[in-house]
Amino acid sequence: xxxxxxxxVFVGIVIAILVYVGVDSWVVQKEVEEIPADAEVIKVxxxxxxxxxxxxxxxxxxxxxxxxxxxxYNFEIYSKDVMHSxxxxxxVVFEDAVPGHxxxxxxxxxxxxxxxxxxxxxxxxxxxxxxxxxVVEDTP
Amino acid sequence: MKRIIAVSIIALIALAxxxxxxxxxxxxxxxxxxxxxxxxxxxEFFRMTTAAFTVGAVVSGTMIWLVWxxxxxxxxxxxxxxxxxxxxxxxxxxxxxxx
Numbered sequence: 001x002x003x004x005x006x007x008x009v010f011v012g013i014v015i016a017i018l019v020y021v022g023v024d025s026w027v028v029q030k031e032v033e034e035i036p037a038d039a040e041v042i043k044v045x046x047x048x049x050x051x052x053x054x055x056x057x058x059x060x061x062x063x064x065x066x067x068x069x070x071x072x073y074n075f076e077i078y079s080k081d082v083m084h085s086x087x088x089x090x091x092v093v094f095e096d097a098v099p100g101h102x103x104x105x106x107x108x109x110x111x112x113x114x115x116x117x118x119x120x121x122x123x124x125x126x127x128x129x130x131x132x133x134x135v136v137e138d139t140p
Numbered sequence: 141m142k143r144i145i146a147v148s149i150i151a152l153i154a155l156a157x158x159x160x161x162x163x164x165x166x167x168x169x170x171x172x173x174x175x176x177x178x179x180x181x182x183x184e185f186f187r188m189t190t191a192a193f194t195v196g197a198v199v200s201g202t203m204i205w206l207v208w209x210x211x212x213x214x215x216x217x218x219x220x221x222x223x224x225x226x227x228x229x230x231x232x233x234x235x236x237x238x239x
Binding site: 014018031036 | 145148152155156174175176177178180181183184187188191194195198199202205206
């Protein structure tokens with residue numbers, strides 16, 4: 001064994017692992033961020049200190065959002081005043097609501113139930129109480 | 141040593157192939173099925189954790205091997221190097237050794 005074999009093994013394995021980490025993360029990120037073409041758009045608006053929702057057919061809801069199991073939803077996230085962050089922890093939906101800018105997040109619920117919605121960016125006095133509910137119902 | 145290298149390479153190949161199998165199955169989904177974001181994110185987390193621990197094992201393993209191999213009492217270190225040939229090291233000087 002040459003005096004530098006260990007160094008080359010060390011360098012080779014570490015570079016190989018780092019390349020794997022980069023490629024795999026890139027592939028997963030692309031997959032996770034790809035919004036399905038048939039996803040229904042839901043406009044989500046954050047303002048001090050509640051969430052409001054508008055469905056594609058114009059139906060509006062405040063604080064409680066009703067969705068159907070087995071459908072994909074594309075959230076268009078707006079803010080009317082300050083920075084908020086739209087978060088549904090149980091479904092890994094987490095995106096900032098920025099005044100003057102539209103952010104996107106998507107998900108497709110595959111089980112029914114009631115799940116908490118919360119603001120995850122400190123947005124003022126009643127930030128702690130800027131909560132809502134997501135109700136996922138069975139598709140009729 | 142060759143066995144360690146072979147095992148490391150096999151482990152790396154397995155590490156690279158597992159997600160490919162996963163994605164091959166993912167492509168079989170019908171138009172109405174969507175990926176499970178929670179599963180994707182957690183799977184990625186566990187794969188990255190595996191990679192991180194592998195890097196840690198390689199780095200610390202190499203350092204442990206270096207310390208073990210180049211210790212003073214290692215049989216291969218019995219013969220003095222060309223910088224250690226003075227009969228009485230306390231009488232030597234760096235200037236003399238350098239030439």
